Amino acid sequence: MEKEKKEKKEKAETVPKNDGMWLLKSIFSKKSNTDGDADSNVKSSPDQNPPFPFLSAHANAVVSLCSKTLGISTNALQEQFDLELPDNLKQPDSHARNFLEFCSYKALGLAITQPNYLNDKEFRRLTFDMMIAWEVPGVASDQIDKVDDKKTVGPEAFARIAPACPVIADITTVHNLFDVLTSSSGPRLHFLVYDKYLRSLEKIIKFVQNAVGPQVISNLSLAEDEIIIDIDGTVPTQPVLQHIGMSAWPGRLTLTNHALYFESGVGLYDKAVRYDLAKEMKQVIKPELTGPLGARLFDKAVMYKSTSIAEPVYLEFPEFKGSSRRDYWLDICLEIHRAHKFTRKYNMKGNQLSEALARAILGIFRFRAVREAFRVSSSNYKTLLCFNLAESLPGGDMIMQTLSSRLTLISPTAGQQEILSSPNANRKHVLPAALMTLITLKIVPSKEGELNGEATYQGVDVCVGESNPLEAVVKQLKLDTGMAEAAQATVDQVKVEGIDTNLAVMKELLFPLIETYNRLQRLISWDDPFKSTMFVLFTSYLIYTDWIKYALPSIFVFLALVMLWRRYTWNKRQLGAFKIVAPPSKNAVEQLLTLQEAITQAESLIQSGNIILLKTRALLYAVAPQATVKLSIVLVLTGTVIAVLPLKYLMLLVFVESFTMNMPLRKETSERGLRRIREWWVRIPAAPVELVKPDDKKRK
The missing domain is CATH 2.30.29.30 (Pleckstrin-homology domain (PH domain)/Phosphotyrosine-binding domain (PTB))
Structure with missing residues (x-):
């Protein structure tokens, strides 16, 4: 039984290596429709074999074209599909699409081994027909979306078929490429736009070759x-x-x-x-x-x-x-x-390094082709360059980690004998498809004993009925990016112009903190002795009993409970707009004066900070000997107290001392002590500063 199965498989895999493009041209030898409708291909190539009952008419026509491109019958293709793919890919709900993908990947694997396949109009039409058939593979879904009586393609079909030709699309940027190509036609891709892109890409390839x-x-x-x-x-x-x-x-x-x-x-x-x-x-x-x-x-x-x-x-x-x-x-x-x-x-060598660079090179070719054909440039998240996308996309490091794990499956010294033709074969190594594409296009020379583009091969990023890990990561990050862009849109909406207006917004947003600070100031000032006394006694008790350490965690837990309560009780309510009373409008001159005043205040604060630092430097270097001696004694006493007293007593001492300074019994003494400290600080000289102009050699 095993021998019979092996012979059957060998018979099914009899594929001519050099006649693929000749067969493809012979299929389309009839006069094609010139109105830009890609359906002209499938109508001009009737299959000699009976159609499959589980496929739509369009899918049957595409399978017929694939069989003739490969030089084998459609029945032989079905035998290969049954032998090479696991049973879970043959379920009734996905059998038609998986079989279509299998045939498409097989045919493209042979077609792209020809050096000038991008220049072949029939090849461009065939790939577009594959995308159309992917959307309507079964008899139950034989309805093709049309725009202006022309068949169009959606993003998922494009993402499944286009990466099978590494020069056309990369799995990490294929959705961005689709968005660029359909920027003027909505969510559907026209054949004329797709054909223009491939013709521009072919011109770029020729330029690089020469x-x-x-x-x-x-x-x-x-x-x-x-x-x-x-x-x-x-x-x-x-x-x-x-x-x-x-x-x-x-x-x-x-x-x-x-x-x-x-x-x-x-x-x-x-x-x-x-x-x-x-x-x-x-x-x-x-x-x-x-x-x-x-x-x-x-x-x-x-x-x-x-x-x-x-x-x-x-x-x-x-x-x-x-x-x-x-x-x-x-x-x-x-x-x-x-x-x-x-x-x-990731310490890549040999074919792994060459494959990574080949991906970057092909991405640049695609970017340049789109730029020259449609006069567009990439934005932050819509870039067509794989490594730039990973750098700019939130969570893009996950793309690089997944890509590195895929490239490590490439043998650093893979030879021609390791190249397999099955799109789902269980192999130890995957193939450097981008590198082999550059070899096929005669951009990279093929060395003897190394990889060359003379065999049927499948791209690393496509697999029948399965999602590439890179594709899954990119889709998830695309969802996250959509959330980030939506959040950024709300940020752009709430931005206001003018310094005074922004200060008014900030004041209203910080109102709870400002109000809390004002109440603490009233308690510290002892305007209401009863409230201040109760606050001091209560806080002192918390410090003494070590309950103060639970204050900050309690605040965090309280905030978490409030947010969860809002989450589950207000989940259907919209957050109302934060209403702020706008300050009187100012003209441009008044706003400049306000800005100048703010800059002057900031400069004054910086000057005060520098003076403090320079006086501290003078104390450290004993520029004022008497002040240095007094400060040294205070530092020694303070260090001794900190070393001897337990932390809670130290906290209690600092709190009581600072909070009772303005109480009626201590107010006069405290003011006198602060005045003596200020007088002592004023008598300390600042350390000298000398400004030296830089020697600008460039201007000389």
Whole structure:
């Protein structure tokens, strides 16, 4: 029985390696519909095998296309599905969709081994048809959503099919990519938009393939495994300016998977200066202001600083309006830097390191394709770059931990013999799909004995009927991000303008604390001797009996009980707006005067603090000998009392002394004692201060 099953499996897995794209083209040899409707593919390729009764008409057509792409019958595909997948993926409620995913992943695994598959219109249509069929796999759900009589795709279908082609989407950013592509068409993706994205992506790939020339190699001195990702500054009207100190030079900027290179000049370039992004040199990469002669005028530059250079370097990207050029270069430089930081943190070597960098490179390609095709840039949470997303997303470190656990399953020295074609095979190692994609696209050279793109393979991030751990983490963080964004929206709504208005809001919000402080002041002033006496006796009793240590915990428990009571009794009520009486409106000049007064008061407080510190320094260094002797005696006596008396008696002594200073019996004596202390403090000189001007070598 086992022998028969093995022979059956071997027969089902007979897949031609080199004829996949020829078969795909032969399927679509008929004239296709030119109105942009992706359904033209499935109508022009009737299957010779009978359709499966559990699949919808569209899903049957897609399965037929997959079988012809693979060069095997649909029955053979079903046999492979039955043999390779566990029984829990064959339940009636999910059987149709899982079978469709199996066939789609198999066909895409073969199709993407061809070097120019992005340029093939039939391939682009097939992937879109797979997404449409994913939404309506069974006969009970054979209703396709249409917009303007054109079939469209939803986010879940896109997220399940697109990552099977690593160059098209990454599992960590696939939902962000869908949001960008559908920003102008609502929650559904049109084929025309999807096709435009892939055509733009194909142009980016061609640019990178042709970026390396003899002059570039001689100027940059690239390492063997170094790949050029993007170049800017080659057009005279759009230069890149390098600022160091007060000097600036135009030139050409090149980003590789290891460093930034700047070549000064226009047309003819000098030897490149290298700014490393890979090694640990405490690099700082951030947006910065630049201008002529060191002036900070234009927010269009990226600052690079590391321990390998003496002073920061500013790379300016001039443009008439906005700073999209600068933002793009800032994002892609940070992506490469953070990818290397990730590999160092988890000590990755070999194919594991190459796969992490390949993910970053493919993410940059996608980001650039979207930017050039649709003129959009990434926001904080909608970035298309994996490592930047993990840095900016709340809880993004969980993405990096999950990704590292996935990459550790990649054999550091995997060879061709370890490549498997099954999308759900039980294997010890997973495959470096992003790296193999770069090899297939001839961006990374394939070395003898190492991975190459000549075999059918499946992406690391897709698995029939199962959710990738990365996908689960990203979905959870996306929910948390939605809550954070909603909370931030409420923060933006309650922000008010004007110093006096903000002070009024703060005063009202702190009213309970202010009122508590005022009542304590009245008790300390002994305006009502009875209340003050009772308060002193009650607090003294709590200190003496050690009950005072439960005061703070009791406050915390009381607050917790109040919040829980509000939670379960007011859960259906809306929190009313906090009403605040607005102060009289002030014009711009009055607000400036208010600000000046506040700054003057803050300066006065800082001056008072400095005087206290300087007089303390004078006492420590015995500038006033008599005062120093008296303070030393007081410190010795105080230290002795603290060492001898138990803590509760010490607390009781301090409390009674401070709280009874203004009682009628002690008020005159206390005022006299405080006056003597102030007079003693006034007679202490401040330690001298000398201001030295810095020697500004740059300006000289």
